[in-house]
Amino acid sequence: MKITKAVITAAGRKQRTLPLQTLIDRDGAEKSVLGIIVEEALRAGVEEIGVVVHPGDETAYAAVAGDHAGRLHFVYQETPLGYGHAVYCAQSFVGADPFLHLVGDHLYVSRGETGCARQLVEMAEAEASAVSAVHATRESLLPYYGAIGGRRVTGRSNLYRVETVIEKPTPTEAEQRLIVPGLRAGHYLCFFGMHVLTPAIFDILDQHIKARGKQGGVTLSAALAELAKHEQYLALEIQDWRYDVGVKYGLLTAQLALALSGQDRDEVLSKLLELLAVRGLRADK
Helix, strand or coil: CCCCEEEEECCCCCCCCHHHCEEECCCCCEEEHHHHHHHHHHHCCCCEEEEEECCCCHHHHHHHCHHHHHHEEEEECCCCCCHHHHHHCCHHHHCCCCEEEEECCEEEECCCCCCHHHHHHHHHHHHCCEEEEEEEEEHHHHHHCEEEEEEECCCCCCEEEEEEEEECCCHHHHHHHCCCCCCCCCEEEEEEEEEEECCHHHHHHHHHHHHHHHHCCCCHHHHHHHHHHHCCEEEEECCCEEEECCCCCHHHHHHHHHHHCCCCHHHHHHHHHHHHHHHHHHHHC
């Protein structure tokens, strides 16, 4: 199993402008959110990248992709029928190949030299299986993520066999259906924003799209729950960080995370301390 293609979804109503935003990456260079995500995929060994966009957005996206624009293939989601439908739109680009999937409104910061997507791809290739990256997440954040339930693979501390997937579960649902043995109390394995998927996901999504018709709302989580019933589907617990740039202060938080883990860390820390000191002086007055 070799992963050479990636799909980035960026056609959602509230998502379309986020990949165009500009940040300073860990290397100190100014890049778009899209450019940072594309580089995450390329470091994982991907050669071609399909970007699912709303028709007409491709020119702006190509412009902010910089030197990587030539690697991008734009796929159109003409009718917004849900996240799962956006992934389904990439079927013609993916063909019969397994593929890496990343969302266009998340940025990832790894603790070490190996990127988050690279860790996921290496595991998927080794196991010849669909694998989703997950992160131990506290209960209060369940409204923002899909979550999985399952059991740890024997002899592996960070790999789970997925049995259940629920999109944005309530705390009660999570407690009843998503308990994972060995995970600390009050935490659940929530999606990290990247997956390696097999082409089987498209057949499942096709069924869900036909069942829901024009009402839309097709979720990837529901399709992944179905996938777990038909083939081996694993979850890799990632110890790194993901940042949703679409939430309040999301871009600011992501920028701080990139800066504090990059080459300009000391300079950024110094400026933050200066700001805090000035605020402290104003509060004393």
